[in-house]
Amino acid sequence: MSSTAHAVGFSFVERLAQDLRDERLELxxxxxxxxxxQRVLQSPDTRTDDVVRILSSEPALAARLLRMANSAEFRRVDQNVTDLRTAVTRMGFNMVRSVAVAFAMRQLRRKDTYSPAAQRELEQAWEESLAASAACFVIAKRFTRLNPDQALLTGLLHVLGRLYIIMRSKDAAELSDGEMRQVIEGWHASIGKAILESWGLPEELQHAVEHQDELDGGQEGDVSLTDVLIAAKLLARGETDGAKFAALRRVGVAEKDGLLPMEQYAEELRGVRASLGE
Incomplete structure (x- = not known):
């Protein structure tokens, strides 16, 4: 790293640290x-009509929610959902949040104001978010007693810290791909956790995002969202060895006798990804 790039990198990290200290983490x-x-869902007094009113102001987002509500993976009844109020009621606020964040991430990818390095990071974050959210949903639904909708949200939001750093990277355009990757790896989990905390999301979701990179760490007690997220990330990377990764064993998706339990749910995984906007 050149002296100029080093100074830029140090200054960039200092700004990230200051944002954390000041709790100034906007997207x-x-x-x-x-x-x-996001703001209205922070209130415990939020009503369905409050959410519907906001959705109605963004037709593309509303259409995305209706499509998801009628997909094979998320349809609750046989009859098609044709209005937003029914869609929100049946899907729940967690799924509304998931659809909204996925919609926002898709919009980010279409912007041309980022450097080539940042654009590549955005694409990678989007792909990993889709893969993790789909795997989290299926793992929670098929292998645990955890809420699949909350697991999907966890998988989708685990890249928030990365998105924040990418958005801020406009001020550090001199950084190379490798240097930007170092900043992301060092800061994304703590920033992601701080954003979720500011959004008022459950502590177990915050914990999962904060500890998502502890791939070989064993969790104690019941299977948690952290286990599910770690297992989902491992599977997305092609890791299936339960002897090497405790999270795979804990959630029951470790490879055994050459077979991977998740393989029978490949179609469901594809359906969840498509519903989120692949």
């Missing part, structure tokens, strides 16, 4: 409707 590039949905 300004998110569409206004998504920001409003």
């Amino acid at each position: 300004p590039a998110f569409p206004e409707a998504v920001v409003r949905i």
Whole structure:
């Protein structure tokens, strides 16, 4: 790293640290409707009509929620859902949040204001978010007693810290791909956790995002969202060895006798990814 790049990198990290200390962690590039949905869902007194009103202001987002509500993976009844109020009621606020964040991430990928390195990071974050959220949903639904909708949300949001760093990286355009990767690896989990805390999301979800990179660490007690997220990330990387990774054993998806239990749910995984906007 050149002396100039080193200075830029140090200054960039200092700004990230200051943002954390000041609890100033906004995602300004998110569409206004998504920001409003996030804010209204922070209140325990939020009503379905409050959410419907915001969704109605963004037709593309509303259409995405209706599509998901009618997909084979998420349809609760045989009859098609044709109005937003029914969709929100049946899907629940967690799924509304998931659809909104996925919509925002898709919009980010279409912006041309980022450096080539940042654009590549955005694409990778999107792909990993889709893979993790789909795997989290299927693992929770088929192998645990955890809430699949909350697991899907965990998988989708585990890249929030990375998105924040990428958005801030406009101020550090001199950093190379490798240097940006170092910053992301060092800071994304703590920043992601801080964002989720500011959003008022459950502690178990915050914990999962904060500890997502502890791939070989064993959790004690019952299977948790942290186990599910770690297992989902491992599977996305092609890791199936339960002897090497405790999380795979804990959630029951470790390879055994050359077979991977998740393989029978390949179609469901594809369906969840498609519903989120692949």
